[in-house]
Amino acid sequence: MRISLSALAMIMIGGIAPPAEAAGIDCAKPVSASDHMMCGDKSLLVQDKMMGALYASALKSDDADKIREQQQRWIAKVQSCGDATCIRLADEDQVDFLLYTKGVESASTHFTSKRTDGNKSRLSIFGPVDGLVAVGLDSMYFGPGVGDINTDSMIGAVPLTKEHAELSRDKCKIGLNRLDAKTWRVSQTGSCFFADGVTFRGTYRKH
Structure with a gap:
């Protein structure tokens, strides 16, 4: 309908x-x-x-x-x-x-990445729907000081073409490459003014 x-x-x-x-x-x-x-x-x-x-x-x-x-x-x-x-x-x-x-x-597939620099990140993928995926990226940075915790996120509904998708915000580009059903690799280029210490780059594996 x-x-x-x-x-x-x-x-x-x-x-x-x-x-x-x-x-x-x-x-x-x-x-x-x-x-x-x-x-x-x-x-x-x-x-x-x-x-x-x-x-x-x-x-x-x-x-x-x-x-x-x-x-x-x-x-x-x-x-x-x-x-x-x-x-x-x-x-x-x-x-x-x-x-x-x-x-x-509950309908999305979730992947996580834990880096040695203090970032713990989650990638959520809904879809694809007619070639689009809805993407949610969240990262929390745990710094060396007491209470030194920062978070940031990026979301969007973007095309998934040949196992690749891309989120952008101003001059910041986040590349998402699906390596297999359980693994994504996330890259980060350009000027990305995220909260202090926060990054999304890394390898994300299914929960």
Whole structure:
């Protein structure tokens, strides 16, 4: 079942809970300006499928009312967008929320890395969905001093091509290479202004 974001927003505002799989756009009947933008951009449509998959997984194990309320806010934000960049930023915020829900956590595969420099990191992978993976990277740095603990994270829904994906933030690039089903190698290049001591580079192995 595919319905436009505009129609979905009206259903949710009216207090009727849509089925989990109803997220998405019917490009045969686009309603809003954002619907038309997304139907004209294949990458946005694929991203929308990822958003629907994350939402469906989140509903399985979390407070459904809380998830639907956040989904409504995301839909309203997307509907107000005037360009593709705005839609992508709204989706990024929603991925950040959904990726750490209990439902998505349980549907994701998790990998960890512990470095000798004091960093303990986790890589979470959801998907792939139509070639996209939702990625969550979290690292905690334990320094030499008492209370010297810093954390940072990066998230995103990015293409997985030939076992490679890439996250970016300004001039910082995080490369993710899947070596096998149980192992990823993460590289870090450019200017990455993470919390003091935090790094994501290393080899991550499945829990």
